[in-house]
Amino acid sequence: MLFDGAVSIPLHISLQIMQRWMEWELSEAPTITIYSFPEEMKRGSVIGNIAKDLGLDVKKLAARKARIDTQGIGKRYCDINLNTGELTVAERIDREEICGDELLCVLKIDLMLEQPLELHRVLLQVEDINDNAPVFSKDMITFEIQESADRGARYRVNEAHDADIGHNTYVELVLDKEIDRELEKEIKLILTALDGGTPPKSGSVTIHVKVMDANDNAPVFSQTDYRYSLPENPPLGTIVVTVSATDADEGLYGKVTYEFGRISVKAKKIFSLDQDNGQITVTGHIDFEEASIYEMTVEAKDEFGLSSEANVVIKILDINDNPPEIFLKSLHTPVPENLSPGTEVGIINVQDKDTENNGQVRLSIQQNVPFKLVPSLKSYYSLVVEGQLDRELVSDYNITVTATDEGSSVCKVAATDSDWRQNGTVVYSILPADVNGTPVTSFLSINGDTGVIHAVRSFDYEQFKSFKVLVLARDNGSPPLSSNVTVNVFIIDENDNSPQILYPSLEGNTFMTEMVPKATQSGSLVSKVIAVDADSGQNAWLSYHIVKATDSGLFTIGEHSGEIRLQKDISESINIKQNLIVSVKDNGEPSLSATCSLYLLISDNLAEVPELKDMSYDDSSSKLTFYLIIALVSVSTFFLTFIIIILAVRFCHRRKPRILFDGAVAIPSAYLPPNYADVEGAGTLRSTYNYDAYLTTGSRTSDFKFVTSYNDVTLPSDLTLKNVQSSMDDLSGLDGDTFDSSKVCFFTDPLMRILFRLIIIFFSFAK
Template sequence: PGRLVVAGRLDREELCAQSDTCMLPFELLLSNPLQFFRVEVVLEDINDHSPVFQEDRVSFRIPETSVPGSRFPLEVAQDLDIGSNTVQEYNISPENEYFTVSYGSRTNGDKYVELVLEKALDREEQAEMGFCIIAVDGGFPPRTGTIEISIIILDANDNAPQFMQERYIGKVLENMPVGSVVLTVLASDPDAGVNGDISYQLSQAVGQSDSAFVIDPITGEIKLTKPLDFETAQKHEMIVRATDGGGLSAICKVLVDVVDVNDNAPELVVSSFSSPLPENTVPGTVVALFMVRDRDSGANGKISCALQDQLFFSLRPAYKNYYELVTVSALDREETPQYILSVTAADAGSPPLTTTQTFTVDISDVNDNAPVFNQTSYTMYVRENNVPTVFVGAVSAADADVGLNAKVTYSLAAEQGPERPWCSCISVNSENGHVFVLRPLDYEHLRQTEVTVSASDAGSPPLRANVTVRLVVLDENDNAPLVLYPAQESSPASSELVPVSAEAGYLISKVVAVDADSGQNSWLSYHLLRATDPGLFSVGLQSGEVRLRRPVTERDSVKQKLLVLVRDNGKPPLSATAALSALLLKDLSDVRLLHSSPASEDQAASLTTYLIIALVFVSLLFLISTAVLVARKVCRRKELKAGHVLYAADTLQSGLADAAAAGTLPRAYCYEISLTTGSGNSEFRFLKPILPSLPPQHCAVGQGPEEEQDFPGVPVSTEDMAPDNAGALSAGQFNALSFN
């Protein structure tokens, strides 16, 4: 036999919905043998669905006046199951005494569920309640569904308002501001909504004037509408009515007592006031006169006055309620230019009220302060040789006064005193105190001076102060050193005697010089400028001592001349020279020979003149010889080779012979001549020619003793000269002359 097997899960509610029966028809075909069958399968319901309400929560608004037995319908719970598996009953959880649930089917088969009121409601006792309705099906085990029920009890105006007190009594200060709350009345109504909303109305009692109060209709606060005055009305009586939204009302009485307070501050009325006051005002002077008053009475109208923290002013009673403000001590504008006086009037109330009047007293200036210099003395500096009207500094004085009393002008004091003579070289600007030197000053004549500068204010009478201004002249390097020793007069200076046996460091002499300047401008240094033999002497840089640098030798000249430079340390430095003479002697007998030295010197000077004339003559002969040789050279141009300087021996000898015959020297010679003085006998010697190829007999002058006698003491040296230089004596040849 074959078996029918369910291929998947079957859901009756999905296949047949809410049908009472659920049948699944299909055809069955068997192949061997071939047979055809019609099969119907009936699905039976199981309790697989719970009851479900359409809403999770339902609210009912039920008036508290509803009568018992009133019904309130609900929607039934839905269950997809059928038969006994559908909803069978409804229950209330938790149970209450006010409601039950009724359910069933109507005649037309429709099912219903209703809430039934079993007991009258009272909103004032319980305004809301809540419970659940549970739907239970007939399955096993049974399934349930729940819906929440909220009951809101609507109010009915079944209660009239009721005040907390039958009479309200309040106290209010007469100076309370408008709008202040005097007191608050309160009525209650257990009803809700409009029925419980209470509004308040205020009515004035009989015999009362216009009410100064108003009541807030919602809160019951009674407020002031205008200021109260205890002297006008001491008590106020009012009626307050409370009415709810349903028209029910209640009344109460309100009594307000006005409490007298010190609500009037003292008044201060000024009759006269004097400001500004001169600072030399005498003590006891009346500054202000004023009156005090208070509109209150009794202790609240009793007034006392006081002046706060003042040492220079005080209050004193005049008559009745008048007071005077007077000075009690001397005033000083420079210390306090303005006084702010506070006069306080206070009554005897509790708490006391006060009024403060401020008096601003300005103090006017009196010329009672002399100018004061910012220094006790001034020292100013100016360099000598200054330009005229040079600014050297400024004095400054301040005056503690104001206005014209503080305007300071400057001047030189007219009387300087015998120990401080008037100096016309200084001037001071009257407006700003600038000090000028009017003319150039010389440090060497005036090193410092003092003047008295006076500062005077413009007060009446004016006050003045004096200060000493010390002018110091600063040195400039405007004086050259002055040599004191050796004397530098035009007469011949005496010579220092130095023994030839003196060793190095031997003190020959000392140059003494001074400088009229000061400071570093007068620091002198000594330098050896020139000397006959510079290597023989040294000069002390600071001391000016002239000493031997080395021992004297026989080659040193007997008579030595030195020139010493004396220089100061100024910028730029100034200098002077000192000439010294020194004689190098073997013994004292040489000193006697010096007395005849002037004649020897004259003789040497004469001999020098003769030698110069001879040299000029020889030079002329040389030029003539050169010109002749040049002429002959032009004639023999074709025979000579271009650019050659040296000639053949026979030509040179012939030229020299011709020159000798003509009484001239050969053009190939140059001369160096030295003239010496210092002895009575001078020598003049010709040196040998510098051409060794020439025979001695061709020289213009021989080397015999006869030739030496012609020019004693003058040594001459010759050297070869180029032909192009012939005919002229070059500058180098003239420079070869030296005279000692």
């Protein structure tokens, strides 16, 4: 038996590859320095004097905070000595671990200096050394060779893999002469693989040859190349592709098994191959950012050693699984208020590990700030002044920078078919259905070949929080076979609704005024702001804040309850008209808010309050006309009432007198108009400050003054109807609390009592 193979040829990097690499790198930065050094150097080893090569003053390196900034490497493989300016090895550098099978292994780092800001690109070319020996995938390779094999028959041997850069040797086992199973049932050989290093390193494997009966047909794959696209981050157990090979032999001679031929160490940790059915499944985490393509070979063998090989290429598709990252590289603060527009105050860098649209990032800042972002170098933005700064108006700004990429995939469905060729080709579609009366296809679309589901338009969480879509997977056979799966789509709420204030009402041209008695104690509840938010979760968590007040510190508001309480006792120097502006904010990002105004009167009687026109909204001319009409009707009614009273007094002069007041006078609630509001003990104020009064719900002034609390609807005699009684005194000459029988007898008549109550009600309306 002979081994027929090619000689390992050292790999050299061509000048053309290096030139293209340099052109690409030089376009990224104004200056570039290249160092070439072998892998596995000891820590602290000097790579080169970067300060000398760049013409930098070594004495100023520490003052300028010189440092090495890595770009996506994850480890800091080198560092700079601030005393000597030398670039040294900081971590073990293993070329195979960093670059794998790549021909060119280059690490990109930046040397950054401040005051002023300087950025120098440094390329570290890691050269390969012969630090890995050839390794076979198995300890023993077994062949079953039929005795009928012809001289010169070749049997492919899985070559040894060397992690160092270079070509692996193609190895075949060649039958040098015929074999006779009756003379020799098995043969054992030792195969040694040598690499091309100096000195060379080697690895060996045992080849066990079993002499079997004749088997003259090798398995044949259905196709020589299998290519498949797989989105990154698939679930474990996902079937990637199924390879298939057939053997023309029958019985045991025709049974085919599969195994990986050439496969990298990384790919072997991610994919597994079922030796019986040829299914390649996902067994590890797949990240597009780590590798975008995997190439391997699959060997199909029959029970007696004949085999064939097929190439499998798995292309990894990028999905939008990495959020943009924002790095604040520089910020000048504080800044003088006289900065002219266009002045740069900060430098921002944004990065996204995804590719294409998934990696295209848009930066934005919130509105109503006198700053804007201006694109500078690649992925760098300058924060510049856009408007005039005035410290007396705004002393500081909190600027929120939002980075959004262009990705939009929702999810992916995958179905497999055990048939082959067109019978196993799967096509995806969305079955017709409605979502809140709208076709589901107006929300989602699906790629018929890949099963990737995309959003057609944006969703509204407040409209619907979730919906279901039925996806059909159909093959191209005849007749076609199909299966379906239900995809549940859950909408995530965003903070797109501002708080809505229910009280005080903001509708119309009226304002709401609440009275606060002068005797109110500190800590008492005087009013409450009520608001809701259409969003959910933390986006609907509301907080209340007083942003402006007539007398600062007089009132406080509960941050989460909205209850407004008196913070200190009321003094004579406090303005009786208090205007509070309350802001209601939600807890979303960014936070949305709404404001409202409350008007509070510190008084025991509305009659003591000066004209309130300055606290109200502008009244229309129709409202003024309405008041004039009321005034005219009031004068006319008063005149007619005066005549009726005079006639009634004379009519009742001869009747038997009665006493009007016997203790307190009770005014039944049945005589009150329906639009009067009872404010006894039903509000949020403490019982000691309840108003013992009946007022119209829209009145701004009143002649009634009731200060003390009570437990029923009876009014004390010394506080009732003072204005009316004084008017009657003027008309009838009454004096004190007693009435002459000749002057008050009209009160004993039921009709007169009703008329008197109507007069009282009229006076309250007239005022």
